[in-house]
Amino acid sequence: MGKAEARVRVALIDDHPIFRSGVRGLLGETAGIEVVGEASDGRHALNLVHRTRPDVVVMDITMTGMSGLAVARALREAGSTVHIVFLTVNEDLAFVDEALSAGAQxxxxxxxxxxxxxxxxxxxxxxxxxxxxxxxxxxxxxGRTEAGPPAPHPGEEGGLTVREREVLRLIAFGMTMKEVSLSMSISVASVDTYKIRGCKKLGLRSRASIVRYALGQGWLETENRRPSPDRPPSLM
Structure with missing residues (x-):
């Protein structure tokens, strides 16, 4: 990025202040880049982007309160065209798929x-x-496709933990991430983590493939209606 180019306005979102300081120093010393604001969690990130109108958001995935993935989805749902770059320790390929699906570039x-x-x-x-x-x-x-792997044999659940299974089951019922969070009394960030881990174990890459898997397992036959997020399901 040469000095003659227009400055790229960057917002930095990370809940580790020392790491954030280092990244701010890196960006601040680069010609053509201006750090226009910082936030330490996802909820403040939304306000920061609305207030500063950056060109790029550099953001962690795992943060307290509201995950980076949830922030990315909220920005896209609000019609924001800001470019999103996740800067993360997560080296799981499933997180890459999830990040791009959430609207990151x-x-x-x-x-x-x-x-x-x-x-x-x-x-x-x-x-x-x-x-x-x-x-x-x-x-x-x-053999993997966007639609997911072949239909599973009933009873084979790919090594899912109880919470991974329950998150995927509730998503298959059509519940939003926030509703799953309320239903299970866990954070939205935890819901994201369980979903990503479960999808990786099963080779699932979309909500449609989660529903298809749930149908094959008979998960949707145990209740004839969508669970209420006001009543946390049993995890035993």
């Missing part, structure tokens, strides 16, 4: 920030997508 590992973050910002501002080189090597399992 960039995915950079925190340990690569010094060498990759500036490139990622340049790529997304130019209209492209950037995924950390460390995350590009592993191919998708053979």
């Amino acid at each position: 960039g995915y950079v590992l925190k340990r690569s920030a010094g060498t990759s973050l500036l490139e990622a910002i340049e790529v997304v501002v130019s209209g492209g997508r950037y995924v950390d080189t460390e995350m590009r090597a592993a191919p998708s399992p053979p």
Whole structure:
């Protein structure tokens, strides 16, 4: 990014102040980039983006209160066209899929920030997508499609934990992430984590594939209506 170019306005969202300070220093010393604001959690991030109108949001995925994924979805639902680059320690390929589905254009590992973050910002501002080189090597399992894997055999649940199973079951019923959070008395960030882990174990990549799997397992036959988020389901 040369000095003659228009400055790229960046908002920085991360709940680790020391790490955020280091990234701010990196960006602040780069010609063509201006850090216009910072926030330490997801809820303040939404207000910050609305107030400062940045070109790019550099954001962690896992934060207290409201996850980066939830922030990205909320921004897209509000019609925001801000470019989103996730800067995270999560090296699970399932998180990359989830991040891009949530509306992000960039995915950079925190340990690569010094060498990759500036490139990622340049790529997304130019209209492209950037995924950390460390995350590009592993191919998708053979036979996987966007619709998900072949229908499972009843009773085979891919090593899911009780909470992973319950999150996916409630999502299959049509509940939103917030409703699942209220129903299970856990944070939305935890719901995101259980969903991502469960989907990775089962090779599921969309809500439709979750519903298809749930039908194959008979999860939707145990109740004839959508569970109420006011009554947390039993996890035993």
